[in-house]
Amino acid sequence: MSQQVVVDIRTRFLRDDQRCYILFPGNGYRYYSYMRDNEVVFLDLPGFPWEKGEDLRTIPDLVERIVVSERIQDWHRKDRPSNDLPIRDPSKLTDFRRTAARQQFAGLVRGFFTTISAGDIIIVPAPGYEDDMLFGEIVGDGDPVWSKLPGYPDEKVPGRQVKWIARVPRGQVPPWLERKIPSPNPLRQVEQSYFSDIFDIMYERYYFDGNFACKFNVKSADFSSLDNFLFQQIVLYAAALHENRQEDNIKDIAKRAISVVVSELDFSQDIPDQRISINSPGHIVVYSKNIIPIIAGVFMALAVLTSTTSKISADDVVIENSVDRSQISQECISDVKQEVVDDLKAMGYQRWQELCTIEAQARKRTQISSGMDARSTGVAPKQDRVH
Known part of the structure; x- marks a missing residue:
């Protein structure tokens, strides 16, 4: 025989509605190593109030929750003074402004957790030209994964699990990608016209x-x-x-x-x-x-x-x-x-x-x-x- x-x-x-995003790893690339080593991506939201099973698409107080996280960040930056504890219940906030920037960021947060789907591609820029740019796929939908970051003791930061598929030195990525890295937005979507370059980097064979x-x-x-x-x-x-x-x-x-x-x-x-x-x-x-x-x-x-x-x-x-x-x-x-x-x-x-x-x-x-x-x-x- x-x-x-x-x-x-x-x-x-790859899905017909495949999406690709660039996610900046925090101010000064502070979270780059953590994201790389733990296969997780997130926005800077320490202490963000989010109960298990809550759907960010329907909650009415997303801006208030973002304000709670902002104030927790400020509290940590001030070395956590015990006489000035931040408010953690969004319903108790009274002195804040619902600015256009906050509403825009609220839409970005909602999209990060509800629009980005399992299999969508995340690219994380590297701090130096000899450091690796990270190319990965989001793993799983539903409840977020929670991280504890060194800069925020005892705080949890919601994020998404990712599987890194490819790592390429920043100095070797296509010029169009390098041009997109300096951005005021922590998360930006990549146009489909660039997908073939991204797929060529990540996969030896693919269908799209x-x-x-x-x-x-x-x-x-x-x-x-x-x-x-x-x-x-x-x-x-x-x-x-x-x-x-x-x-x-x-x-x-x-x-x-x-x-x-x-x-x-x-x-x-x-x-x-x-x-x-x-x-x-x-x-x-x-x-x-x-x-x-x-x-x-x-x-x-x-x-x-x-x-x-x-x-x-x-x-x-x-x-x-x-x-x-x-x-x-x-x-x-x-x-x-x-x-x-x-x-x-x-x-x-x-x-x-x-x-x-x-x-x-x-x-x-x-x-x-x-x-x-x-x-x-x-x-x-x-x-x-x-x-």
């Missing part, structure tokens, strides 16, 4: 707004036209298999060399495009409105495994996705598995060996990798990635 071959496509599926993007990492400092040609043969062969299947010509694919099949490709809008950034190490991002970039990545991962495994049976290939358990992910897994199995059967042993040879040449020259894991059951994963 043959062993199953498992390929982990490690692909993030009808498009798949797959990052292929390159470790070599030199990436020539020949190197790109070898890599493109793999991607375009996956595209040609996809196109031939749509036209019901897949049965004859095994009779033709890969270069011939690729040369006959009809370059329609479904053919993947690419962005190249070779900075030792660098990467190529292949993107398309169909699953071709993912299929090409699976081929490369299987080819790496083939170098240490004598035979791979198409029927024994299993696709999984360890980074996303959503319904759309499960549907994609099914589509990817079907296409990979059909492609392997259609190309046959000779063409598969030809494809493995091309992949081995590309990997030897540039150490290019798909970032996916492939393994035979009972064997440790063979990681197709740059270390």
Whole structure:
């Protein structure tokens, strides 16, 4: 009985209404280290009155609660004088002004806890250009998580749990992001036109707004036209298999060399495009409105495994996705598995060996990798990635 071959496509599926935010980590970056180390983000609201189960969308005294927190902050800054304790019950406030700034901040607080959803992206700026900018996803909805900060002894600060996905030195982030960091607002939303830059930083593979993007990492400092040609043969062969299947010509694919099949490709809008950034190490991002970039990545991962495994049976290939358990992910897994199995059967042993040879040449020259894991059951994963 043959062993199953498992390929982990490690692909993030992002919502159509995905949102991204920049959250400033307090005055003078005072909370940067705490947010980084504790995977939590928050606004500066020590002692903010909030009972379990209360919905900030409906409470009528949000501005008053913000005033309570402001006065608790001032009290701590004055070294907590015992003869001037701050009011902690918002209903007992009498001498305050409902200013435009406070009402604006109240809207920001409400949005931070009720509009930002699990899976939305938070970017936390770093204090120095050699320090890491933090890119993460909000984890969970509902009640806040509470933090106790060194500057506010015995106070609790409400916040949101976050999982840091990527860390990039501030000096290496895109210029548009650096320009957005100096801001009077502690929280600001990022326009969708910048999403691809953010997603490229955070994810090796992702799906958003009808498009798949797959990052292929390159470790070599030199990436020539020949190197790109070898890599493109793999991607375009996956595209040609996809196109031939749509036209019901897949049965004859095994009779033709890969270069011939690729040369006959009809370059329609479904053919993947690419962005190249070779900075030792660098990467190529292949993107398309169909699953071709993912299929090409699976081929490369299987080819790496083939170098240490004598035979791979198409029927024994299993696709999984360890980074996303959503319904759309499960549907994609099914589509990817079907296409990979059909492609392997259609190309046959000779063409598969030809494809493995091309992949081995590309990997030897540039150490290019798909970032996916492939393994035979009972064997440790063979990681197709740059270390």
